[in-house]
Amino acid sequence: MYETVNVVGVGGSSRPGSTAEQALRVVLDAAQQRGASVQLIAGPALAMPLYDPRNGAPTPQARRFLTAVAAADALVIASPAYHGGISGLVKNALDHVEELREDTRPYFSERAVGCVAVAQGWQGAVSTLAALRDVTHALRGWPTPLGAAINTTTSRFSPAGDCKDPHVQRQLEEIAAQVVEFATMRTLATRTESARR
Ligand SMILES: Cc1cc2nc3c(=O)[nH]c(=O)nc-3n(C[C@H](O)[C@H](O)[C@H](O)COP(=O)(O)O)c2cc1C
Numbered sequence: 001m002y003e004t005v006n007v008v009g010v011g012g013s014s015r016p017g018s019t020a021e022q023a024l025r026v027v028l029d030a031a032q033q034r035g036a037s038v039q040l041i042a043g044p045a046l047a048m049p050l051y052d053p054r055n056g057a058p059t060p061q062a063r064r065f066l067t068a069v070a071a072a073d074a075l076v077i078a079s080p081a082y083h084g085g086i087s088g089l090v091k092n093a094l095d096h097v098e099e100l101r102e103d104t105r106p107y108f109s110e111r112a113v114g115c116v117a118v119a120q121g122w123q124g125a126v127s128t129l130a131a132l133r134d135v136t137h138a139l140r141g142w143p144t145p146l147g148a149a150i151n152t153t154t155s156r157f158s159p160a161g162d163c164k165d166p167h168v169q170r171q172l173e174e175i176a177a178q179v180v181e182f183a184t185m186r187t188l189a190t191r192t193e194s195a196r197r
Helices: 019-033 060-071 088-100 122-138 166-196
Strands: 006-011 037-042 074-082 112-119 148-151
Touching (some): 006 166, 019 166
Parallel strands (some): 006 037, 006 074, 112 148
């Protein structure tokens, strides 16, 4: 029997419906089909002032974001490549995760994190995917074995939301499978540990 796990998707750009957001929605839909509950924090919902460690999380957006991350059983992060790396919008949101350093599960610890990068070429897609996986490590998360580097010059999304490139569509669905699987195992392990005490 599977536990219901809560998967939180974070990313996109300031343009609602950006390609990174579409990719995120595909992963979340696939996670939902596997029984997970899902939450999307995308685009404008990520617009927060530049993170300042002296101020913590001063805005409602930042607080909502941190509450969702703290409650997540698994995360998916999707960023466009901006100049070869994570966009400022997404990185600034990730910087705010510093506020979770003293949480019961600090930062992203104990959680699987699926990473998706979107760019207009392979170089930016791959370097941004590597950066997302590095940030996940730095935040003590577990990057899923599979990440997705999406090149929009060869792979587009349909108005219905699925990716027209079946290979990319399958990769995004596999990331969903991996985050749900890890979160389910982790939830069951935590429950077994508590029962033993
Ligand atoms: C400021 C900026 C910098 C960008 N830098 C890169 C880059 O270095 N490499 C790349 O392949 N694409 C780059 N792009 C293209 C975006 O990654 C691409 O447009 C985006 O991922 C596609 O999603 P969209 O639906 O948001 O346009 C850049 C776009 C912007 C606006």
